[in-house]
Amino acid sequence: MGSDILLALAAPGHGGLPEVVSRSNDEIGTKIGINGFGYFDLFGFRFWITSTHIALAVIVLAVTVLAILANRAIRKADPYGKPGIVMTIIETVVEFIDNTTYSNMGEKHGGAFRNYIGTLLLFIFFSNISGVFGLRPPTADYGVTFGLAMITFFLIHINGFKYQKMKHITGLFDPIPLTPINIIGEISTPISMSLRLFGNVLCGTVIMGLLYNLLPKFLLLFWPGAFHVYFDLFSGAIQAYVFTMLTMVFISKNFEE
Template sequence: MNGWMAAKPLVLAADAAKAAGTSKELDLGINGFHQYHLFGQELYITNTHIAIFIVMVTLIIFSIIANKVIKKADPTKAPGAFLNFIELIVESVDNLTASSMGEKHGHKFSNYIGTLFAFIFLSNISGLFGLRPPTADYGTTLSLALITFVLIHFNGFKYQKIGHITALFKPVILTPINIIGEIATPISLSLRLFGNVMSGTLMMALVYGLLPKFLTMLGWPAFLHAYFDVFSGAIQSYVFCMLTMVFISDTFGEE
């Protein structure tokens, strides 16, 4: 996952491109920074792993600071700007999950949906800080989609019991289509996010790699970053979370 096994051919392809005289600034693949062996397999620590680590550390530091600010908050005084920002995030996530999954179940998933959105959004905009977005690696998006897939069926068995399985055979003639539809859920989720982020990454790599440097130093690529990284990144994060909530809420049934 996350490009561990895919890193080797991509690294070799990058080396071949450099040997052929391709622009050194045009880097479209997953690069391996450290090779190690595990169970007889050659594995790599790639730029995807490094970017994921940076995103995770950023979220952890933000959470620790937010926790301390909340604990030290004086309820008799007006909250500061940072506390207002935290309250805005929490309230927005709570309202989103309640409106999408219902008041009864929505708040149970607020922590997961909030964390999922924050991770995907920070990953999508990490290109602004010189990183290759982790979500431009299919291993990352597939892993996120598989987590959602597990949650879908966990809640399906929790609320529908055996009916979660028998529903696949109603009507019997459509059983193959129903099964394919279930298998297609994580594939479509992961490919949608991966395709959109990867296309933006490719576009920006082409802009910086193929155009003369003096053109890229004029500042106009900032407008492309605003769309491909910030706007598109926020939209794709929202879409992934919304689909996750819709798929999970469908398993509640009469509950």
């Protein structure tokens, strides 16, 4: 009996519901998914220009312009006067980056990494909050987060060879029976880091897309604002902090004797 009902429900063309569901599914999919805007053929491959590339270009431009403006503000600043609001923001950001880097990587090595850590933090933060400005966040594309995690992976192992020499290899075989688990643990580091960032931002993107597409129009005026604050601003800032913090922790694991 139950299978009869299932088969009857599964038979095509039994009512209006599946068509409605699948059509709105497709619509929502094109709104919260990655859209291609054009392509070019090179060396026999087809390269798509997607919403990720456009958002990345916008964010890189925005961060560059902000950096140039900050540089001009620093040059014009009066070291003996009262700092303005722009100088206060710049000093807070730089001080935060310096403090976290030096306290997590040590006084000796922190200075070498604060430029990279600051760049990473600002890039991921602006990528995550770009959903507020109507872009599709580039960190909701697995290619971007996996690339960032691979940079961390290579930094970990290059610094491991630099500071631990051959102990970096022999450490994998430390208790001999646990060798496969050690190797899997090293490989899973970039995968789990990238999936964490990707999953958080994608979750926000999907929920915001569902909200914008499924709510009645009059609710859209004020209701998604609270979700933007949580999913884009709060979650984005937390995830940018977590990604850079994990990068610092994993790299500085290799510094100790």
